[in-house]
Amino acid sequence: xxxxxxxxxIAVKDIASASALYSDTLGAKVSPVQDLPEHxxxxxxxxxxxxxxxxxxxxxxxxxxxxFLEKNPDGGMHHICYEVSDIRAARDRLVAAxxxxxxxxxxxxxxxxxxxxxxxxxxxxxxxxxxxxVPA
Numbered sequence: 001x002x003x004x005x006x007x008x009x010i011a012v013k014d015i016a017s018a019s020a021l022y023s024d025t026l027g028a029k030v031s032p033v034q035d036l037p038e039h040x041x042x043x044x045x046x047x048x049x050x051x052x053x054x055x056x057x058x059x060x061x062x063x064x065x066x067x068f069l070e071k072n073p074d075g076g077m078h079h080i081c082y083e084v085s086d087i088r089a090a091r092d093r094l095v096a097a098x099x100x101x102x103x104x105x106x107x108x109x110x111x112x113x114x115x116x117x118x119x120x121x122x123x124x125x126x127x128x129x130x131x132x133x134v135p136a
Contacts, residue, residue, distance in 0.1 A: 001081035001090055006132050007045065007052040011068045012077040015042055015057035018075075022046045022053070036111055041065050043111050054081075054111070079118070079128035087115045087133035099123045107133065 013019040018023060025028040031045040040063035046053040056078055058066035068078055084090040087107050095101060100120035107115035109134055119129040 001084060001093060002131070003085065003134065005051050006081040006083045006130075006134070007054045008080050009054040009056055009078045009130075010075060011065050011072065012055045012057055012075045013069060015044055015055050018055045018057075019044050019046075034111060035059060038108065039110075045111070079130050081116075081130035081132055083134040084131050085133070085136045087117060087131055090114075090131055091117055094119065 010018070013081045019030045019033075023030045031047065034043050035041075037059060038041060041060050042059055044055050044059040046055070056065045058069065060063075060066065065078070069075065091101055091105065091107075095105075100123055102120060103116040105117075107117050110116035110130075112132065112134075115133045117131045119131065121128045
């Protein structure tokens with residue numbers, strides 16, 4: 001059901017500093033900053049040959065990333081994202097198997113313009129898991 005690893009997301013306090021660390025120190029290509037108010041975050045993607053790293057900075061105190069950073073003041077890995085070809089079919093299969101989909105269970109549009117869902121970390125080895133529909 002799951003396809004390739006799309007990205008690993010890291011929560012950061014300062015997206016500009018995180019971007020500079022990866023671009024200046026590691027020589028990575030970093031995308032422009034993108035605000036996603038519907039998700040409460042600002043994002044950039046570090047583009048690697050085989051996947052991406054996503055930096056997440058909170059947009060306001062109500063952001064889930066702000067809450068994450070309260071518990072993890074230095075930042076850290078927030079979630080992992082896998083590609084699926086049909087997000088609704090994947091959701092239905094997972095729910096039938098007992099997995100919990102966060103939110104209202106309906107896909108939302110993510111940073112890449114594709115539908116995404118998040119799965120409860122307690123159902124996936126303590127790791128918040130994102131599914132992103134990517135056409136085959």
